[in-house]
Amino acid sequence: MNENILERLQRPLDPGRVRQRKGPGGRSLAYLEGHDVISTANDLFGFEWSSQLVGAVEHVATAPRQKTVWDKRERRRVPMKDEKGSPLLVPTGMYYVAVAVSAAGVTKSDVVRCSYQGNTPEAHEMAVAGAVTDAMKRAFRQFGNQFG
Numbered sequence: 001m002n003e004n005i006l007e008r009l010q011r012p013l014d015p016g017r018v019r020q021r022k023g024p025g026g027r028s029l030a031y032l033e034g035h036d037v038i039s040t041a042n043d044l045f046g047f048e049w050s051s052q053l054v055g056a057v058e059h060v061a062t063a064p065r066q067k068t069v070w071d072k073r074e075r076r077r078v079p080m081k082d083e084k085g086s087p088l089l090v091p092t093g094m095y096y097v098a099v100a101v102s103a104a105g106v107t108k109s110d111v112v113r114c115s116y117q118g119n120t121p122e123a124h125e126m127a128v129a130g131a132v133t134d135a136m137k138r139a140f141r142q143f144g145n146q147f148g
Contacts, residue, residue, distance in 0.1 A: 009144030049103035062093040091119035099135035110138035
């Protein structure tokens, strides 16, 4: 890897690139957006990088789980109930993917899981797409500060 790329990878991450989202327990989670990571990789490696799935996309079987919602007053997740007071069940599952990223003669990989609720094609599609993007971002993290 050339010295200019190494120096740029080691620079501190610009805090303006970091986004926030709500996580479990109402906590705030920091992350980089997928398009930001791709743009940064293009800038650093001049389009001479690639990512690919490593192995198959693994699906953990769909099973009904009780749907919950965050209760601000109780500060915890509470079960949702239908109009008769019975627990509201929703099909839930998970996908696992592994992605390898290659740039400047170096390859890094990582594995991610992404869950979904609801047994619709859109729910499955969003889970797979989210897992692939997150695995790519996690693999890029191993290249240096510019990737989080």
